[in-house]
Amino acid sequence: xxxxxxxxxxxxxxxxxxxxxxxxxxxxxxxxxxxxxxxxxxxxxxxxxxxxxxxxxxxxxxxxxxxxxxxxxxxxxxxxxxxxxxxxxxxxxxxxxxxxxxxxxxxxxxxxxxxxxxxxxxxxxxxxxxxxxxxxxxxxxxxxxxxxxxxxxxxxxxxxxxxxxxxxxxxxxxxxxxxxxxxxx
Amino acid sequence: xxxxxxxxxxxxxxxxxxxxxxxxxxxxxxxxxxxxxxxxxxxxxxxxxxxxxxxxxxxxxxxxx
Numbered sequence: 126x127x128x129x130x131x132x133x134x135x136x137x138x139x140x141x142x143x144x145x146x147x148x149x150x151x152x153x154x155x156x157x158x159x160x161x162x163x164x165x166x167x168x169x170x171x172x173x174x175x176x177x178x179x180x181x182x183x184x185x186x187x188x189x190x191x192x193x194x195x196x197x198x199x200x201x202x203x204x205x206x207x208x209x210x211x212x213x214x215x216x217x218x219x220x221x222x223x224x225x226x227x228x229x230x231x232x233x234x235x236x237x238x239x240x241x242x243x244x245x246x247x248x249x250x251x252x253x254x255x256x257x258x259x260x261x262x263x264x265x266x267x268x269x270x271x272x273x274x275x276x277x278x279x280x281x282x283x284x285x286x287x288x289x290x291x292x293x294x295x296x297x298x299x300x301x302x303x304x305x306x307x308x309x310x
Numbered sequence: 311x312x313x314x315x316x317x318x319x320x321x322x323x324x325x326x327x328x329x330x331x332x333x334x335x336x337x338x339x340x341x342x343x344x345x346x347x348x349x350x351x352x353x354x355x356x357x358x359x360x361x362x363x364x365x366x367x368x369x370x371x372x373x374x375x
Contacts, residue, residue: 132362133355145347152343156336164316164329 136289193221194298212277
C-alpha cells in the first residue's frame with residue numbers, strides 16, 4: 126500500500142479557509158459602510174463637527190504595508206533556495222509591518238483627540254470597526270510572523286509554519302488597499 | 311436641528327434612494343465573493359493533486375515487458 130502524504134500543506138489550507146471567513150467579515154462591514162454613506166442625504170456625510178480622515182498621511186502607511194508584502198515575497202524566494210539571509214529579509218518585512226501598525230496607532234490617537242470616536246457618528250463607528258478590526262488582524266499576523274522568524278533564526282522553522290504565517294500576512298496586506306480606498310475617500 | 315435617524319444600515323434603501331444601487335451592487339459582490347474564493351481554493355487543491363500525481367507517475371520505475 127502506498128504511503129499517504131499531504132499534497133497541500135495543512136497550515137496553508139487551514140489559513141486560507143480562515144482568510145475566506147475574515148474576507149467575508151470585512152466585506153460585510155465595508156458593504157454596510159458603503160450603503161450607509163451612499164444613502165446619506167447630500168451634505169450630511171461626514172457629519173458636521175467630525176474630522177476629515179487623513180487620506181494623505183495614511184498613504185505613507187499604505188506604502189509601508191505594501192512594501193512589507195513585497196519584502197516577504199522576496200524572503201519566501203530566499204527561503205525556498207535555503208538562503209541563510211532569508212530570516213533577515215523576513216525581519217525586514219516584519220519591521221515594515223510593525224511601522225504600519227505604529228503609524229496607524231498614532232493616527233487613531235489623533236482622530237480620537239479630534240472627536241472621532243466609536244459613538245460620535247456613523248463614520249466614527251464604521252471607521253473604528255473596519256480599521257480597528259484590520260489593526261487587530263495586523264497585530265496578530267505580526268505575532269505569528271515574528272514566531273516564524275524566531276524559528277527561522279534558529280534554523281528550526283517548519284515550512285508549513287512559515288507559509289501559513291505568510292498567507293495570513295498577505296491577507297492583511299491585500300485587504301488594506303480595499304479598506305483604504307473605500308473608507309478614506 | 312432635525313436629524314434623520316435610521317434603525318439599520320439599509321433601512322434608508324428604497325427605490326428612489328441614491329443608496330439603492332450600492333445596496334444591489336454590494337449584495338451581488340457579497341454573494342459572489344465566497345463562491346469565487348472557495349472555488350479558487352478548490353481549483354488550487356485539484357491542480358496541486360494532479361501535479362503531484364503526474365510527478366509520481368514520472369518518477370515511478372517502468373515495468374519490464
